[in-house]
Amino acid sequence: MSVTIKDVAKKANVAPSTVSRVLSDSPRISETTKKRVRKIMEEMGYHLNINGRVLVRQSTQTIGIVMKDSATHSFENPFFSEILKGISEACHTRDYNLNLTTGESEETIFQDVVKMVQGKRVDGIIVLYSKKDDKVVPYLMEHNFPFVVVGKPLFGANKFMYVDNDNVEAAREAANYLIEFGHKDLGFIGGDLKFEVAKDRLQGFKLAAEEHGIDIQPESVQSIDLSDSVENGKEVVKKMMNTPRRPTGLVITDDYNGLTVMAALQEIQIKVPEDVSIIGFNNTMIAKLANPPLTTVDTNPYQLGYEASDGLINILHTPEMVKRGVIIPTSIVERDSCKPYNPGIKELDAN
Amino acid sequence: MSVTIKDVAKKANVAPSTVSRVLSDSPRISETTKKRVRKIMEEMGYHLNINGRVLVRQSTQTIGIVMKDSATHSFENPFFSEILKGISEACHTRDYNLNLTTGESEETIFQDVVKMVQGKRVDGIIVLYSKKDDKVVPYLMEHNFPFVVVGKPLFGANKFMYVDNDNVEAAREAANYLIEFGHKDLGFIGGDLKFEVAKDRLQGFKLAAEEHGIDIQPESVQSIDLSDSVENGKEVVKKMMNTPRRPTGLVITDDYNGLTVMAALQEIQIKVPEDVSIIGFNNTMIAKLANPPLTTVDTNPYQLGYEASDGLINILHTPEMVKRGVIIPTSIVERDSCKPYNPGIKELDAN
DNA sequence: TTATTTTATGAGAACGATTTCAGAAATATG
DNA sequence: CATATTTCTGAAATCGTTCTCATAAAATAA
The missing domain is CATH 3.40.50.2300 (Response regulator)
Structure with a gap:
């Protein structure tokens, strides 16, 4: 059907091997024949069929x-x-x-x-x-x-x-970031713990808390993941925010989940960052464009x-x-979703 | 290196062609030999090398x-x-x-x-x-x-x-949706007009306006696209909102750009949907998770x-x-970014 | 039983390249 | 000028399949 190395070879009066060598610009072929063969390839509209090459080279690139x-x-x-x-x-x-x-x-x-x-x-x-x-x-x-x-x-x-x-260090830093802002009730919203990232980040989060003598309420560590429906995810968040010592600072292991969290908070009238500070992960465009823009850990x-x-x-x-x-x-890229802890807020909103 | 059809053939005392036929479960091979050959393939850990097949079939699948x-x-x-x-x-x-x-x-x-x-x-x-x-x-x-x-x-x-x-119909519907909400000053924020989608949607938008005797301010038709920086995009929006007859309803040809628009509006204290209604396109997860959730045209x-x-x-x-x-x-999926036009708003905010 | 059809398999030529080995031509060396 | 080297090119095997064509064996028909 299409023109092969042999066709070119025939027309150029050389062996197929020569054409092949021209193709790979082998130094063993003289410039003159190279030129000639190339011209004929051009004329005939020859193009390498990768599959032939793959077969002999045993490499698909x-x-x-x-x-x-x-x-x-x-x-x-x-x-x-x-x-x-x-x-x-x-x-x-x-x-x-x-x-x-x-x-x-x-x-x-x-x-x-x-x-x-x-x-x-x-x-x-x-x-x-x-x-x-x-x-x-x-x-x-x-x-x-x-x-x-x-x-x-x-x-x-x-x-x-x-x-x-x-990831453990990254999460530790994220938690520390909130801690430095004075937050003492920290929450963690991770992804599916079957994946290592999720585990590591949780570990880092706990580490930071430990180092600062902060104890984490068990209810304040939850996970939502993309296979959950958005509604499910929101439920988890709402439940967490409805606990006696609800967190004022949240580490969320993904910007995407960050949006879910923000949507949930919005629904229950909790304001970011006034009432709760949140920090995400990955620094995708989502973080940049969220409202408010999300402070996040850039994982590059x-x-x-x-x-x-x-x-x-x-x-x-x-x-x-x-x-x-x-x-x-x-590295942490600071945007508008985190704020120093305002002690007044908590009592005001507590129910 | 790895075991080929020939190796299997040899061990099974059949021809390579037979093995190939077993592979494709050809009805021309008896069940008994099929079974025998399959067992040997299993034993030897044979697996089809796709590249050989590709070469002769002239199809890569x-x-x-x-x-x-x-x-x-x-x-x-x-x-x-x-x-x-x-x-x-x-x-x-x-x-x-x-x-x-x-x-x-x-x-x-x-x-x-x-x-x-x-x-x-x-x-x-x-x-x-x-x-x-x-x-x-x-x-x-x-x-x-x-x-x-x-x-x-x-x-x-x-x-x-x-x-x-x-796309022209979709954009027309989107614009109509805003018009039915009483919006008379409409804006359009499209993508790169080199692409057909963008053109079509603009056309649909204009069509709707025409049909309702609404005239569109030239400054209210702008485009931002992903190759622009976010900052640029925001500038465009701010400029549009700073015109004498600034739109109260915006058709935006992409949810992603919708976020940019929302971020810009946020910065200049214009509220969605209170001050301006916006409708996006594509119904990606972005729309669902935006704050407020974006009414958008689902393009499936x-x-x-x-x-x-x-x-x-x-x-x-x-x-x-x-x-x-x-x-x-x-189809339009309604969320929270659109609202009936509130005539009071306009005068209040006008400067 | 013999002729005919059907069924099951094998031989071998593709597919389109690469690459080893060998050999002719050109050049250098003595 | 003869020989040794170097430079350039060709022949042919190969990669792992598929598929056409031929053929032996088995089944069926006459």
Whole structure:
């Protein structure tokens, strides 16, 4: 159908091998024939068929992306979009392609991964989460397949590369930020504790409280996640705010959830930041555009993605030179959702 | 390296062709040998190498996604994430793979497309935008490559498939919604007019105004888009609100921009919906979670993506059965950002 | 029983590139 | 001028499948 290397070879009166070498700009071909062959390629409208190359090179030059099951709506979360953007750009500069899993459940995603690996569809994989009892990472390790995880390494930490934030430290800082503002009743609204991020951030939060001799009411530690309905999420918040020692400062592990919290607070007439200060995570555009704009921990999702991608490609090229772990720094970006604690408020509103 | 069809064949004492036929469950192979071969495949840990198949079948079973240049931040917009989710799920049910362009500029994206097409990396392409003077669609048409565009067909409409909303009607309805609320001074904040969506929605907006004998102040029609900085966007809004006949009802062509508008209004002490009613587009989670929750035109992005994907795959399977255009219905979902016009307000705030 | 059809499998040529090995031509060396 | 080197190109195997065509064996018909 379309013009192949052989067609070009015939027309140029050279061997296919020569054409192939011209294609890869081999120094073993003289400039004159290169020019001639290139001209003929142009004339005939030749274009490399990548699949032939893939077969012999045993390399697809594409990397696979594994997201959490879309039941948990990762697509909805701008955090993932940002990571994806970072990955995408790193791939582009290194001339790699991107392949997305399309599975919806944990199981179908796993099958996608198997297909990618065994079918040799991709050269390496980026796993966009870290979760206990997940089959993906163990599978990849077992099969010795190059991969990097964005998140905390759960086991065999020294056996594969990961890119992560220091989430316990980040959460500690977030809590400290509120504490420094004088807040003594702190609340934590995290995500699904099956994921490591959520655990780490909770740990950091507790750590900060402990260090400052603040004790946390059990009711003030809750989790909502994207698989919950918004209504559910709001319920959780309302319940928390309806406890005797309701928090005046909230650490929320995701900007997206931050919006849910704000919506809930709005409904029960609690004002941010006047009545309660909240600090989010990720610094996605959501935080910037929220009303009021959200103070948040910038986890640099773009860079998370970029480093993961770049690191994976490095591993692919020089497997011996493995960067074991990359920790992307976090920083608090101050906006308008936090305020020094105003002792008057509490009594006034208490019921 | 890994076990191939030939290895299995040898061990099972059959020809490679037989193994291949077992793989595709051909009725021409007896159940007994099928069973035997399958068992051996299992034992040897055989797994199909997709690349061999791709080469002979001349089909990759993957479809390519082309987004607007990421300079315009399409990744950031949950609207695209939703579309992507729809595409992803359609692909999954039909067992197709997904390949993303990684280019950042219009030019590099175009090159990505050329690579996809010429390199035979994908069987078909979904173009996630419609834009005048864009090279992608003409290129695909010229090369007779299967594709569908999400957006309005610009030329050769009867030559390719598209999935779109009726954007002029949708915008007309949005404007009417405000008009029915008694708003007489209407504003429009659109996106980049290079894109067809933006044009259509502006047209619909003007149509509604005309039909109701409302004349629109030229200063009340502005555009901001994602490639602008947030600050720029806010400036535009503030300027518009600082005109003698400032609008009391705003149609905004994207929820995302809706947030920008709300942030700007907030800064100049204009309240939504008390002082100005706003209606957004797309019904992304942003709208749901905004403060106040945004009344918005639901464009069903998920379905937009799903239909595009599904349609493309249909085209790939039966090229003769082309659905030329699919129009996804829109509907207004009412939330809290719109209110009947309160004549008092205007005079009160006017300066 | 013989001829004919059906069923089950095998042989081998693709698919479109890359790459090793070898050899011809050109150049350098003695 | 003969030989050794270097430079350039070609032949052919290979990557892992699929698929057409042929054929042996089994089943059916005559």
